[in-house]
Amino acid sequence: MARARRGDDGRYHGDLPCAYCGALLDQKGRRRVRRYCGPGHRTKKYFGTVVGLITALF
Numbered sequence: 001m002a003r004a005r006r007g008d009d010g011r012y013h014g015d016l017p018c019a020y021c022g023a024l025l026d027q028k029g030r031r032r033v034r035r036y037c038g039p040g041h042r043t044k045k046y047f048g049t050v051v052g053l054i055t056a057l058f
């Protein structure tokens with residue numbers, strides 16, 4: 001599995017997998033870790049979590 005490392009300047013370098021689809025994302029020296037390919041995958045992951053919590057209650 002790929003890893004992003006935090007450099008001495010506080011920026012992340014390397015690749016991390018998308019939390020939804022698993023595609024590798026190059027961090028390109030960002031200050032915050034990029035966790036999703038785009039806003040669509042972030043939304044799908046959120047709604048999946050919400051639906052999972054609601055179905056667990058009933």
